[in-house]
Amino acid sequence: MSIFEIMGPAMIGPSSSHTAGAARLGMMARLLFAAEIDRAVVKLHGSFADTASGHGTDRAVIGGLLGFLPDDERLKNSFALAEKENMQYSIEEIKLREVHPNTVLIELYNQAAAKELKMIGSSVGGGRIEVTEINGSSVKLTGRMPTLWILHKDRPGEVAIITSILGEHQINIAFMQVYRNRKGDIGSCIIELDQKPGEEVIESLSRSKDIFQVRYLPAL
Amino acid sequence: MEYKSTAELSSLAEEENTSISEIVLKVEMEESELSRSEIESRMAANLQVMRDAVERGINNKIESGGGLVGEEALKMQSFLNSNPLEKDNIYNTVISYALAVSEVNAGMGKIVAGPTAGASGIVPAVVLALAEKLELGDEQIIKSLYTAAGLGYVVSRKATLAGAAGGCQAECGVASAMAAGAAVELRGGTPEMVVNAFALALKNMLGLVCDPVAGLVEVPCVKRNAAAASHALSASTMALAGIKSVIPADEIIIAMTEIGDQLPSCLKETSKGGLAITPTALKLKEEIFGKK
Ligand code: SF4
Numbered sequence: 001m002s003i004f005e006i007m008g009p010a011m012i013g014p015s016s017s018h019t020a021g022a023a024r025l026g027m028m029a030r031l032l033f034a035a036e037i038d039r040a041v042v043k044l045h046g047s048f049a050d051t052a053s054g055h056g057t058d059r060a061v062i063g064g065l066l067g068f069l070p071d072d073e074r075l076k077n078s079f080a081l082a083e084k085e086n087m088q089y090s091i092e093e094i095k096l097r098e099v100h101p102n103t104v105l106i107e108l109y110n111q112a113a114a115k116e117l118k119m120i121g122s123s124v125g126g127g128r129i130e131v132t133e134i135n136g137s138s139v140k141l142t143g144r145m146p147t148l149w150i151l152h153k154d155r156p157g158e159v160a161i162i163t164s165i166l167g168e169h170q171i172n173i174a175f176m177q178v179y180r181n182r183k184g185d186i187g188s189c190i191i192e193l194d195q196k197p198g199e200e201v202i203e204s205l206s207r208s209k210d211i212f213q214v215r216y217l218p219a220l
Numbered sequence: 221m222e223y224k225s226t227a228e229l230s231s232l233a234e235e236e237n238t239s240i241s242e243i244v245l246k247v248e249m250e251e252s253e254l255s256r257s258e259i260e261s262r263m264a265a266n267l268q269v270m271r272d273a274v275e276r277g278i279n280n281k282i283e284s285g286g287g288l289v290g291e292e293a294l295k296m297q298s299f300l301n302s303n304p305l306e307k308d309n310i311y312n313t314v315i316s317y318a319l320a321v322s323e324v325n326a327g328m329g330k331i332v333a334g335p336t337a338g339a340s341g342i343v344p345a346v347v348l349a350l351a352e353k354l355e356l357g358d359e360q361i362i363k364s365l366y367t368a369a370g371l372g373y374v375v376s377r378k379a380t381l382a383g384a385a386g387g388c389q390a391e392c393g394v395a396s397a398m399a400a401g402a403a404v405e406l407r408g409g410t411p412e413m414v415v416n417a418f419a420l421a422l423k424n425m426l427g428l429v430c431d432p433v434a435g436l437v438e439v440p441c442v443k444r445n446a447a448a449a450s451h452a453l454s455a456s457t458m459a460l461a462g463i464k465s466v467i468p469a470d471e472i473i474i475a476m477t478e479i480g481d482q483l484p485s486c487l488k489e490t491s492k493g494g495l496a497i498t499p500t501a502l503k504l505k506e507e508i509f510g511k512k
Contacts, residue, residue, distance in 0.1 A: 003248050003369035004262060006376060006398075007343065010269045010332050013325030014285060014437040017384075019337070051435040054285040054508060056328045076328040125382055126336075 011070045011127065017102055018048065018055035021123025023075055024220045026064020028131055028143055029106040031217045033117045037087050039109040040065050043094035046101035048123070058091045061104060065089070069220070070127060099132070100124060129220075137179050137188055143220040145174055145192040148202075153210035154180045154187035161208060162189060169201045186212065221247050226374050226415045226469040233411035240401070240411045241363035244370030263362045266332045270321065270344035273331050277320025282327035286508045288438040290327065292446075293320035310353050311450050318345035318449035322442040335372045335381040338388075338437045339395035341445035343368050346399040346452050350406050364402035371401045371418050374470075379477040383430035384489035386480030388444065393425030393476065396448035396455075403456035419465035421455035422472050427479055429487035431494025434505035440495055 011020045030037065042061050044052050052058045056076065063078035066085060074081060082089055096103055100122035108117040120133035121141075131141035141147065152158050159178055166173060172194040180187040197216065205214045223229045223243065232243045248259055276282075278297045282290040296316035300307040307313075322341035325331045331340040343365070351361045372381070375394050380386040400421035401414040409417070425448065433439040465472070486493030495501055 001373065001376065002252055003244060003366060003373060004266075006372035006381075007263070007334050007365050007369035008266055008332055010266055010330060011337060012328055013331050013337050013340070014328065016333055016337050019328070047435075050509075054434060054436045056285060059328070071330060073330055125384070127333075 009071065009127070012056075012060075012073065012075045015055045016127040017123045017125055018051060018057045019060045019075070020070035020127035021102065021129050022048070022057045022060035022104070023064040023068060023070045023072075024127065024129045024143060025104055025121040025123060025131070026061040026106070027067065027069065027220055028064070028121060028129065028141065028217070029108060029117065029119045030065050030067055032119060032134060032149065032215065033108045033110075033115070034215060035110045035113055035115050037065060037108050038111055040087060040089040041092065041107040042089065043092045043105040043107075045094050045096045045099060045103040045105070048102050048104055049093040052091070061106065062089055065106070065108070096120070100130075134188075137181060139179060139188070139190055140177060141190055141217075142192075143217065145194070146196045146219050147217040148191045148193065148197065148205070149213075149215040149217060150189040150191070150205065150211060151213040152187050152189060153212070154183065154185050155210065158187065158210055159189060162191070162205065162211070165204050165208065166191070166193075166197075166201065169197070169204070171195065171197050171201060221250060223247065223370070223374065224377055226371065226418060229370060229374065230411040230415045239363070239367070239405060240370060240414050241366040241405055244366040244373075245363075248366070260362060263365055264358065267358060267361060267365065269330055269332050270348065273321040273324040273329060274317045274344060274348060276329060277322075277324045278316055282323040282329070284323065284326035284436075284438055285328065286434055286436040286438050286504075288433065288436065288504065289323055289442045292442060293317075293323055310349055311453060313349040313352070314345045314449045314453055315446045317349055318342055318446040319442060321345065322445040326436070326438045326442060334368070335376070335394055335398070336383070336391045338383060338441050339391040339445060339448070341442075342392065342395035342449045342452065343399045343402060345445070345449040346403050347406060350403055354406065356406060360406060364406045367405045367414060368398040368402040372398045375473055378473050380480060382489075386476065387428060387483045387488050388430040389425050389428040389476055390480060391430070392444050392448040393422055393428050396425055396452045397422035399449060399452035400455040400459070403453060404459050407456065407460055409456075409460050413459040415469050416464050417456045417459035419467065419469035419472055420458055420463070421452050422469070422476065423465060423467060424451065424455070426472070426476055429483060429494050430489045431487055431496045432489065432491055433496050433501040434508050435491040435496075436508075439501075
């Protein structure tokens with residue numbers, strides 16, 4: 001732990017969990033979506049819903065979706081800025097089952113590209129976050145380290161190919177999780193790294209035959 | 221080098237014949253692999269955020285999320301400006317700065333969490349007011365922030381810094397203790413005095429519950445920041461006079477953890493007890509959120 005986690009971080013108040021964490025969750029959804037957001041539906045659960053407007057949780061999530069980090073003063077005016085950027089949004093309440101009290105479900109849409117994203121994530125204290133579900137698959141994504149999210153064909157040896165490409169580029173893996181919905185279907189691999197991977201790493205991964213998507217998520 | 225307790229922190233400083241801030245900085249350099257000047261400029265950036273928040277709070281009315289606070293620092297400022305004798309009293313400067321930062325926090329403004337956003341007014345109020353009074357430069361203020369951070373770091377290794385887990389003693393209490401230590405260093409005290417100031421401040425904040433009205437970081441938080449900041453200054457003066465805490469700092473941290481565990485959850489940021497369920501608090505809550 002760094003002293004900048006004690007005398008810091010610089011952030012927009014009033015609450016590390018309800019404001020800073022909420023902005024990070026919005027930002028994470030934006031990075032996962034990686035397309036222009038036409039419309040966002042933000043569904044707040046539990047304590048997030050109870051004190052949403054008082055803690056600016058609603059504005060912070062929208063700000064994160066617009067690409068603002070927790071120390072960005074534009075967070076406060078994110079509703080107006082969203083309108084300016086033609087991002088439609090709605091804030092709703094939801095009751096989710098068996099989740100952390102500070103949880104949000106974010107749905108993002110882009111009509112032209114027919115893209116959708118559904119992400120569930122929680123603010124777990126001190127501004128730290130945990131994304132627990134992406135498009136129906138359960139995951140665990142914290143945004144504390146540079147991360148790669150890779151969709152690949154679920155077949156024997158595919159994960160080894162991914163790790164060997166990283167190894168060739170001298171990239172050290174800190175944590176790795178592999179998921180799939182059905183055997184032989186699309187596998188999803190989340191790899192947290194000790195260092196930021198260069199463009200060439202992402203390119204060589206994308207070139208690999210059975211890899212459908214490589215998304216780089218910087219540490220937030 | 222490594223430190224796990226306040227005792228280790230002060231003995232390392234005494235062995236090396238240096239200050240606690242220097243030990244904290246050296247350990248941070250080793251851990252983060254950043255240079256001295258990189259760390260300095262990061263802390264300088266935080267210092268700038270603190271200064272801006274003070275300026276903003278003492279000169280402007282703040283629109284807070286629930287509207288329960290917003291003009292306290294402004295009121296202090298106009299009171300001080302019309303009473304030269306009061307203005308000269310450093311406690312009053314500390315109070316107005318703590319209110320200022322804390323209100324900026326409540327109004328979705330930019331602050332430096334220290335150790336949390338809810339307690340973010342305490343350390344800046346104490347170090348900035350003292351530095352003004354003693355005419356100290358940024359270099360010294362930055363050092364005192366390392367000391368504050370190092371002390372908070374020791375707490376974080378053994379206890380929680382979240383009101384939701386340990387009550388307000390873990391937020392405003394710890395911030396007050398961090399600020400007391402930083403104040404001693406700014407005022408030229410020894411490492412042992414730094415640790416004693418930390419101990420005296422923390423000891424007298426034990427048991428403080430977290431019971432925010434309507435779940436907002438406004439009442440009692442904003443004025444509590446002012447109280448905890450002036451408390452830090454008192455503890456630092458006692459320590460400089462050579463007064464010691466009978467119970468050692470590291471044992472107080474353990475006591476704080478145990479008290480935090482024993483506190484019922486209704487007094488740990490759930491707004492289900494204490495001030496939060498007084499008739500006035502419930503009425504305010506209804507007014508703020510009822511019509512949402
Ligand atoms: S009362 Fe609770 S919310 Fe307010 S400052 Fe203390 S710990 Fe934070």
